[in-house]
Amino acid sequence: MTGDLFDPACPTRQLLDRIGDKWTSMLIKVLAEADPPDMGFASLARSAPGISHKMLSQTLKNLCRDGLVARRVEATVPPRVHYSLTDLGRSLDGPLSALRVWAERHMAVIDANRRN
Amino acid sequence: MTGDLFDPACPTRQLLDRIGDKWTSMLIKVLAEADPPDMGFASLARSAPGISHKMLSQTLKNLCRDGLVARRVEATVPPRVHYSLTDLGRSLDGPLSALRVWAERHMAVIDANRRN
DNA sequence: CCGTATCCGTAGGGATACTG
DNA sequence: CAGTATCCCTACGGATACGG
Numbered sequence: 001m002t003g004d005l006f007d008p009a010c011p012t013r014q015l016l017d018r019i020g021d022k023w024t025s026m027l028i029k030v031l032a033e034a035d036p037p038d039m040g041f042a043s044l045a046r047s048a049p050g051i052s053h054k055m056l057s058q059t060l061k062n063l064c065r066d067g068l069v070a071r072r073v074e075a076t077v078p079p080r081v082h083y084s085l086t087d088l089g090r091s092l093d094g095p096l097s098a099l100r101v102w103a104e105r106h107m108a109v110i111d112a113n114r115r116n
Numbered sequence: 117m118t119g120d121l122f123d124p125a126c127p128t129r130q131l132l133d134r135i136g137d138k139w140t141s142m143l144i145k146v147l148a149e150a151d152p153p154d155m156g157f158a159s160l161a162r163s164a165p166g167i168s169h170k171m172l173s174q175t176l177k178n179l180c181r182d183g184l185v186a187r188r189v190e191a192t193v194p195p196r197v198h199y200s201l202t203d204l205g206r207s208l209d210g211p212l213s214a215l216r217v218w219a220e221r222h223m224a225v226i227d228a229n230r231r232n
Numbered sequence: 233c234c235g236t237a238t239c240c241g242t243a244g245g246g247a248t249a250c251t252g
Numbered sequence: 253c254a255g256t257a258t259c260c261c262t263a264c265g266g267a268t269a270c271g272g
Contacts, residue, residue: 011219012212013142018226020136022245026129041254052246057255067229078253079252088222095214096128102211103127106204110134113183138265157234168266173235194233195272 018066023051023059025096031069031085032093038072038082068092134182139167139175141212147185147201148209154188154198184208 019025030047031039039047045056060083063069068089074080085093135141146163147155155163161172176199179185184205190196201209 010142011223012145012216014223014227015215015219016132016136016141020132022129025132026126029128052248053255054247054257055245058245061255065230065232066226068226073254081254088225091222092218095211095218098211098214099131100128102208103131106207107127107130109204110182110184111130114181116181169235170237170267171265174265177235189234197234 018062019092019096021059023048023055024063026051027056027059027063028068028085028089028093028096029100031083032090032096034084037084039084040080040082044083063089134178135208135212137175139164139171140179142167143172143175143179144184144201144205144209144212145216147199148206148212150200153200155200157197157199160199179205 019028026048027044030044031037041056041060044060045051045053048056051059060069060071064071064083067086070084070086072082072084074082135144142164143160146160147153157172157176160176161167161169164172167175176185176187180187180199183202186200186202188198188200190198
């Protein structure tokens with residue numbers, strides 16, 4: 001019992017590994033603020049300027065697999081696909097917002113520090 | 117005025133770019149929970165199992181540059197160096213804690229989803 | 233004891249082009 | 253419109269070895 005405090009399975013690290021990539025948090029934010037709460041693929045692409053087709057697809061796939069986003073296909077021609085946050089996804093937006101507030105308040109200082 | 121909502125300079129994205137790497141959030145947590153609030157290099161290394169010498173040094177350097185961590189050198193032989201969170205760094209631990217709580221509560225579900 | 237430099241593998245992510 | 257496959261390039265990060 002050496003008390004090896006740091007689980008390799010630290011949940012926080014796992015979470016940041018999951019949402020810390022280039023686009024995930026951005027898409028969660030977009031979806032959290034979407035009204036109506038459903039968004040199509042193209043619509044998401046427009047809301048996340050700079051994202052590539054590939055990364056949008058890949059990021060959404062991961063979010064769906066993790067249960068943070070729900071996917072609903074409308075069987076029309078051409079097909080429309082709707083993405084929306086699940087309850088789990090919405091619950092994550094809370095803590096993320098806290099981080100956003102912090103970021104909006106302090107990132108300027110950090111950037112200034114960094115540039116010196 | 118097309119209303120291009122998504123700043124390429126979205127603060128949240130910048131923040132996650134900064135703390136979303138492999139070790140930063142872990143070190144912030146370690147330092148936030150340190151008592152006394154100063155930790156030496158070796159002590160930090162022990163608290164973050166698996167971290168390489170190089171990454172510890174690099175991550176600390178970035179944290180110092182960003183103004184989240186303060187570095188104090190004790191001019192002894194051999195020299196001891198103390199790292200501690202600045203006020204800014206401590207203020208970040210709040211929002212990070214919120215994320216930690218969420219992670220501890222929900223990561224298991226996400227992992228289960230993911231493995232299906 | 234503290235930190236940095238080098239070397240190198242791997243994975244994240246962009247451009248592009250192609251299918252249903 | 254929605255999504256996938258390929259190619260390629262860079263940056264993150266580990267091992268190791270060396271300097272204050």
